[in-house]
Amino acid sequence: MAQPLNFVLHVPETPEDHGQEPSPYDESDVHDSFHQLIQEQSRWVAEEGLELQERERGAGAPQTTGSGSRIPPGPEDAGAPSTATLRILASMPSRTIGRSRGAIISQYYNRTVQLRRRVSRPELRGVGRSARPSLRLYDLELDPAALEEEEKRLLLVKELQGLTVAQRDHMLRGMPLGLAEKRCLREESRTPRGKRRGRPGRRGLLPCCGRLRDACVLALHGLGLALLSGLLALVPWRYALKRIGGRFGSSALSYFLFLKTLLVFNALLLPLLLAFLVGAQAAFPPPASPGSAPSFTGLELLTGGGSFNYTVLYYGYYSNSSLTRPCALPPGGPCGREAESLPYNMPLAYLFTVGVAFFITCITLVYSMSRSFGESYRVGSASGVHAVTVFCSWDHKVTQRRASRLQCDNIRTHLKELLAERQRRQGPRSACGRLRHVAVLGLVWLLCLGTTVGCTMAVYAFSELMIKSPVSADQEGALLALPVVVCLLNLGAPYLFRCLAALERQDSPVLEVYLAICRNLIFKMAILGILCYHWLGRRVGTLKDQCWENFVGQELYRLTVLDFIFVLLDTLFGELVWRLISEKKLKRREKPEFDIAGNVLELIYGQTLTWLGVLFCPLLPAVQIIKLLLIFYVKKTSLMANCQAPRRPWLASHMSTVFVSLLCFPSFLGAAVFLCYAVWQVKPSSTCGPFRTLDTMYEAGKVWVRRLEAAGPRVSWLPWVHRYLVENTFPIYLVSALLLAVIYLNIQVVKGQRRVICLLKEQISNEGEDKVFLINRLHSVYERKERSRAGRSQETERLVDHPDAW
Secondary structure (H helix, E strand, O other): OOOOOOOOOOOOOOHHHOOOOOOOOOHHHHHHHHHHHHHHHHHHHHHHHHHHHHHHHHHOOOOEOOOOOEOOOOHHHHOOOOHHHHHHHHOOHHHHEOOEHHHHHHHHHHHHHHHHHHOOOOOHHHOOHHHOOOOOOOOOOOOOHHHHHHHHHHHHHHHHHOOOHHHHHHHHHHOOOOHHHHHHHHHHHHHHHHHHHOOOOOOOOHHHHHHHHHHHHHHHHHHHHHHHHHHHHOOOOHHHHHHHHHHHHHHHHHHHHHHHHHHHHHHHHHHHHHHHHHHHHHHOOOOOOOOOOOOOOOOHHHHOOHHHHHOOOOHHHOOOOEOOOOOOOOOOOOOHHHHHOOOOEHHHHHHHHHHHHHHHHHHHHHHHHHHHHHHHOOOOOOOOHHHHHHHHOOOOOOOOHHHHHHHHHHHHHHHHHHHHHHHOOOOOOOHHHHHHHHHHHHHHHHHHHHHHHHHHHHHHHHHHHHHHOOOOOOOHHHHHHHHHHHHHHHHHHHHHHHHHHOOOOOOOHHHHHHHHHHHHHHHHHHHHHHHHHHHHHHHHHHOOOOOHHHHHHHHHHHHHHHHHHHHHHHHHHHHHHHHHHHHHOOOOOOOOEOOHHHHHHHHHHHHHHHHHHOOOOOOHHHHHHHHHHHHHHHHHHHHHHHOEOOOOOOOOOOHHHHHHHHHHHHHHHHHHHHHHHHHHOOOOOOOOOOOOOOOOOOHHHHHHHHHHHHHOHHHOHHHHHHHHHHHOHHHHHHHHHHHHHHHHHHHHHHHHHHHHHHHHHHHHHHHHHHHHHHHHHHHHHHHHHHHHHHHHHHHHHHHHHOHHHO
């Protein structure tokens, strides 16, 4: 018959406890009582073990031959653990904690004693002797497990009564017990206080005050929870992202998370431009041009021209002078102090604001990439992730039906992806199979690269045609020709790449998505490279007497708007119409899958256009924010209604890192090179903009330094800063070296963490081997003792049976 396990309630005394007041709960008595209990129970267990061993020895004694020799045990007998070994294993903390409620109560009793020692203790004379726990009144040998557990429960309740309310609630929350058990413990620990409050007398008003105080506390607590839920509700698309992840998996979720990241980047970029460029120029508008501004017709929303040319939307509207007018009175007059003040130099503000905005974007991108790398590429193996997902993924704080159903969908989809990753094991291909696969892969790549080269040459030829046949001011609709051609190519090329990728028959959907991303990225970057050459290499020369910066800003605005329109058309015809045709005409229940590669590359392409146009169209980030918001809701609605989950589930654990990396290196780096070339090498227009009288935009800093040197010694430190920190290349190299050092140190830290985790895993494995070794040694020692005892008993029996042997 199985006996209850013994739990040691050992509370060591600390040196600081000797100088405090005596406790109403005498820990020494409790310790002695439990020590006595443990000794008696141990003796009883030892006696029972010996009896069991004797019975087992009598029932399963080793067979002997006719000569009386003993047959050695077989290998199956040698590996069977003894009763003592099984008892040792059953008494290990890993076997007892969590299986018995008495073990939990005993463990938290020790914690409550330690916590109670830190607070003030009541006087000993105020507590009767019945409050002191003792186990000596019970018959320890006959106590069942229920009485022992009840005694430990009473001890825990008495210790909880000695704690403060906050400590008691915190301790009860952390106990691995059921809610009903926790409520009973809380009620029992609060019973004495309730009795004291219920006493009649002159303090009869206290219960009313207590109830009022509790009501106020509960009201404040409810208000705090409501505010917290309101703040969580302000997180954009919190519930929508959970629905997408639960229904379509991490692959579709990675697209919407990347869209949210782009929204954050533009939200960080726009306030700088609004505060230092758009707001400042709007507060001090330049003098009106001689010609009258055209009226708004509505076509400007597509073309970006017309009346938009005379607004803060484009580069040409900004003035090339200081926004604070100089004083015309003689020195010493009423405005002499204002004349000596530092004016707001718009050319310098324009240049430095764009530079600082790009610097902040670069820092944010590097931080996002490192953080995404740390979240995606987890250090260590994922051998136990299935068990963790099954047993530890549920959030027990979820109480609403909709939230619980959503969490079930998330866990189920995540398990599908994990199991699909585990079951997807590519078998070894034959030599002919590998050769055929390589040939097909090379052919598909040649076709994709040929398509990219052909589309690039088509864009170049069409741009040259647009230069040779200029469009008049009355034909603004013709300016949409080049953006429409570019958007059509961007729309059709991904579908062609998908048809070619179907010939490859990749075993891994992750590899298929990566290949699609690479092909689309090469295509879009080649198109943007041709457009950049068209703007800075060709248009600057043909628009000498015009404001070419405004033209480049209008082109980028048109590309951004038309890209959004074509995304809507792609969603309408590529997903909705295809679903209707599949269901109504083809009688298929299959819906199209969500194209991760094409949609992500559209986002990267649109963000690259935004970064390219910041210098020429400062309000382009605002247009991009509106575009991203609309795209999110359109794509989410189309995904829920027209798309299905991937037929082959796959875990997109590294997708966010890949997306941010592609956004950083090809996209942001290319835009930074484009703007640096425009600032340092290209001559600005002489008819518009803040740099109209300069050879390059960068000369605005030099002109400002010369003015500061002539202004006086009060601002002499600013030219020094510009000369040694901006014009000098050493600080740039130093900052670059520091950035590379930080990246290198981050990589080394990650490697060190991997090595430490590997060492810890090895140490855990060695600890397990040590436990097995110790158990085997204990088993062998016990077997030797049993054999020696059996030999001595046989010798005694032989001497008793044969007294002549004495």
